[in-house]
Amino acid sequence: MMRGGNFGKESSRCRFCRDKVYHIDHKDLQSLQKLCTAQGKIFSRKRSGNCAFHQRSAKAAFKRARYMALMPYVG
DSSP states (O other): OOOOOOOOOOSOOOOHHHTTTOOOOOOOOHHHHHHHBTTTTTTOOOHHHHHOOHHHHHHHHHHHHHTTSSSSSOO
């Protein structure tokens, strides 16, 4: 019996780091909708799996998308 190893484990890096995305676009609604609930609340870093840099970038993208009426406000 073999113990240990990372055979079935995915990488623990965030999805934007894996795809080498530097800036999260506020017009990319598909990727933004994956990071929020049905009510429009943003998932936490632990739940979304983002690193701190990309979580802050996603937050700014959400704010821009909400301001331009592409995404709903919480409520």
